[in-house]
Amino acid sequence: MNILLVEDNNNLALNITEYLEGNGHIVDYSANGSSALQLAISQRFDVIVLDLMLPGMDGFQFCENLRNSVYADTPVIMLTARDTEHDKLKGFGVGTDDYLVKPFSLPELEMRMQALVRRSRHESFGNQHLICGDLDYDPGTMKLIRGDQEVFLKPVPLKILVLLMRNPHRVVTREEIEQEVWKDDLPDSEVLRSHVYVIRNEINKNGHPNILHTIRGVGYRLGDSN
Helix, strand or coil, X not given: CEEEEECCCHHHHHHHHHHXXXXXXXXXXXXXXXXXXXXXXXXXXXXXXXXXXXXXCCHHHHHHHHCCCCCCCCCEEEEECCCCHHHHXXXXXXXXXXXXXXXXXXXXXXXXXHHHHHHHHHHHHHCCCEEECCEEEECCCCEEEECCEEECCCHHHHHHHHHHHHCCCCCEEHHHHXXXXXXXXXXXXXXXXXXXXXXXXXXXXXXXXXXXXXXXXXXXXXXXXC
């Protein structure tokens, strides 16, 4: 991860930086809220670790300004010694994504950052216009087009197809699909096969070549008709 650490306690900042860099992350550091904001709006970071009490600009002001900038969607985890509901609500109100009260463990900080980055990437990816060959899906309108014809799918088959479109030409395993669609409430083994049958019939209507392939014993691949 590419991380911006904003913390005015030098000893804590050094401990965090050494731990994260030791685990392979890249850390930029600032001890001043105003200077940190300039960094945050001039380059892309995967996540920002933000102390609440800072010189120049406190964490609340920093977060509020960040959310009005070009990198408004950058995840922020706020560090504070103030474990009060009022501060937490205020932090979330100005756009903080997570809240960690001092003292905290460095492994927990890293775990929380990784969770925020995964969620952020998933949400960003989920908003992308997807194209695979002549198959086109617009998540904004939830409209699916093959060639020049609209394809209508119910929510579960559509969710499966969108997952395959996010991974074109790659074999997506049954386990990946089931976990994405049903989480821990896994269906009977025939349920996924039935949904794939429906998807294949709908997208292959009107003489379109098959692009949804079963990889026996593994999963499914969306790609060319070869």
